[in-house]
Each structure stands twice: as C-alpha cells, then as structure tokens.
Amino acid sequence: MAPIVLVHGIFNHVPGAAPERAAERQVANCRPRLIDNLARLAVEAPETVMAYYADLLRPDLPEHAQGAGDDADFDSLDAPGRAQAAEWLAAAGAVAPADPQNVALQPLRQMLGWLLDERGSRLTRAVRERTIRSLERTIVTSLREVEAYTTWPHRRDLVRERVAGVIRRQAPAVVIAHSLGSYVTYETLHAHPDLEVELLVTLGSPLRVPSLARRLDPALRAGRGAKPAGVGRWVNIADVGDLVAVPPKLGExxxxxxxxxxxxxxxxHGLGGYLANGLLAAAVTPYIS
Incomplete structure (x- = not known):
C-alpha cells in the first residue's frame, strides 16, 4: 500500500534536528490521530511520511523574517505587515477599516477581539486574552513564514524541491497538506507537473488570504487558481473557526x-484536530483501502 504524505504548516520547526529526524518526530506526534480516525471505518492507516521543510525557512534570514518567537505579536510588525494583518482580519469577517489608506493604523487586537466575540465565543476574560494572544501569534507567524518562503526565489525553490522529492520517492496516492503546507504543496505540484497524486487534501488552507494569494506562483489568472496537472481529485477541509482558512470556501x-x-x-487550526475528523477519513478511505 502506498504511503500517505503529509506536508506540515507553521509551528513545526525542530531546532537542531536533521530534516529526516524532524520529519519522523512530526509523524510520531500526529499519526495516532489518523490511525484512530480511520479505524472507525475499519480501515488500516498506511505508512505516513512527512515532507519536512521548516528548517529551510530559518537559516540566514533577517530578524524580521524569522518564524515563531516570543516577539510574534502585532507590535513587532512594520507598517506593511500591519496592513497585511488588518487585511487578513477583514477577510475573516472583522470590521473592515473605514479608510483603506490607513489600514496599517487599525487597532489589530481590537479587530481580533471583535471577531472572536462575533463568532459566539463565551469566554472568561483570562481565557479570552489567552485566545487572542494565540490567534495573534498564529497570524504573525504565518505572515513571517510566508515572507521567508517567498522573499528569496532560491529558498522557495529549495522548499519546493524538498517537498517534490518526498512525493516523487514515496509515490503516494494521497497527499495531505496543512496550513502553510497547502500553499507550498499547491506551488510544488504546479512546478513539477510530472508528479501524479490521486487525491490532494488541503486542511486549514490560507490560499485565499489576500496578502498570501497575491504572492502565489503561479499567480492567479483573472482572480482564479488552477488545479495542478497531476492532481486527480482535490478536497479542501476547513474548521468553521479557523482564522487561517479565510475567506472560507476555496472553491470560490x-x-x-x-x-x-x-x-x-x-x-x-491544529493538524491533529483535522486528522481526527470524520470528513478526512471519508475523503481518503477510497484511495487507501
């Protein structure tokens, strides 16, 4: 049985670990969720391999392009970064800035708190503040890692070559790409049209986040993306509360x-929650059983 290839998203750097060891560690952390999920349908999970690339987003980068850290908050963003964050929150449904020229001056935490409240969250003050901090860190880290991935063409090529190499060696029927990994996988499969994947599953995908979509390679044409040539079926799954997968519905x-x-x-937004969801099991079962 062909293995499933996973492509990770943000928050997956394993400092000091060789890429192979980091990939094994990531699989060990998330594979039990997939095994248990498929077992509900009496399906045995095939071998799972992680396409790990987080290390390639770290070396020799300027400080502002580093990934997650203690300073991953809105205050650490420059004016263009604040504008991108405000645009992201507006795409998620937060109150859009009245003056597009002053988007970078918007109170980002206020927008995020308003969005959290609008979605019906009934949280204590302490939990609400922790949740806002977590969401803030996720948005800032996503912006930084996309910047690290897209700013230098050679780094983008290194990441895509790494992911393509894993897919080529493993020849999976199914590729599951989470978060930033869906962005990377979309570009990788377009850059390597010889790679054939029967089923691509994207989870919590930020492909429609405006500031990220503008950087896609290949670029959108007339506002539309294209399915990579080697992909048979593409299934997208997004949690209703996932602020990374905004605006909702990739199909638009x-x-x-x-x-x-x-x-x-x-x-x-966690990969574990998605791997344990029944929609994922239903999508992949016809391709692995």
Whole structure:
C-alpha cells in the first residue's frame, strides 16, 4: 500500500534536528490521530511520511523574517505587515477599516477581539486574552513564514524541491497538506507537473488570504487558481473557526472538487484536530483501502 504524505504548516520547526529526524518526530506526534480516525471505518492507516521543510525557512534570514518567537505579536510588525494583518482580519469577517489608506493604523487586537466575540465565543476574560494572544501569534507567524518562503526565489525553490522529492520517492496516492503546507504543496505540484497524486487534501488552507494569494506562483489568472496537472481529485477541509482558512470556501477561487467545513472541537487550526475528523477519513478511505 502506498504511503500517505503529509506536508506540515507553521509551528513545526525542530531546532537542531536533521530534516529526516524532524520529519519522523512530526509523524510520531500526529499519526495516532489518523490511525484512530480511520479505524472507525475499519480501515488500516498506511505508512505516513512527512515532507519536512521548516528548517529551510530559518537559516540566514533577517530578524524580521524569522518564524515563531516570543516577539510574534502585532507590535513587532512594520507598517506593511500591519496592513497585511488588518487585511487578513477583514477577510475573516472583522470590521473592515473605514479608510483603506490607513489600514496599517487599525487597532489589530481590537479587530481580533471583535471577531472572536462575533463568532459566539463565551469566554472568561483570562481565557479570552489567552485566545487572542494565540490567534495573534498564529497570524504573525504565518505572515513571517510566508515572507521567508517567498522573499528569496532560491529558498522557495529549495522548499519546493524538498517537498517534490518526498512525493516523487514515496509515490503516494494521497497527499495531505496543512496550513502553510497547502500553499507550498499547491506551488510544488504546479512546478513539477510530472508528479501524479490521486487525491490532494488541503486542511486549514490560507490560499485565499489576500496578502498570501497575491504572492502565489503561479499567480492567479483573472482572480482564479488552477488545479495542478497531476492532481486527480482535490478536497479542501476547513474548521468553521479557523482564522487561517479565510475567506472560507476555496472553491470560490480554486477548482476544488469538494469544499467541506467541519468543527474539530479541539483547537481552531491544529493538524491533529483535522486528522481526527470524520470528513478526512471519508475523503481518503477510497484511495487507501
């Protein structure tokens, strides 16, 4: 049985570990969720391999392009970064700035808090503040890692070559790409049209986040993306509360074959919650059983 290839998202750097060891560690952390999920359908999970690239986003980068850290907050962003964050929150449904020229001056935490309240969250003050901090860190880290990935063409090529190499060696029927990994995988499969994947599953994908979508390679044409030539079926799954997967419904821009929403119930963006969701099991089962 061909293995499943996972492509990780943000928050996956393993400092000091060789890429192979980091990939094994990531698989060990998340594979049990997939095993248990498929077992509900009496399906045995195939071998799972992680396409690990987080190390390539770290070396020799300027400080502002580094990934997650203690300073991953809105205050650490420059004016263009604040504008991108405000645009991101507006795409998620927060109150849009009245004056587009002053988007970088918007109170970002206020926008984020308003969005959290609008979505019906009933949290204590302490939990609300922790949640806002976590969401803030996720948005800032995503912006930084996309910047690290897209700013220098050679780094983008290194990441895509790494991911393409894993897919080529493993020859999977199924590729599951999470978060920033869906962005990387979309570009990788376009850059390597010889790679054939029967099923691509994107989870919590930021492909429609405005500031990220503008950087895509290949670029959108007339506001539309294209399915990579080697992909048979493309299923997109997004948690209803996932602020990385905004605006919702990739199908409005990309030719996905199925656009599903779910409620993972544990965490709004984590890979584990998605791997444990029944929609994922239903999508992959025909390709591994």
């Amino acid at each position: 821009v990309f030719p996905v074959d199925a656009d599903e929403t779910c409620d993972t119930g544990i965490g709004f």
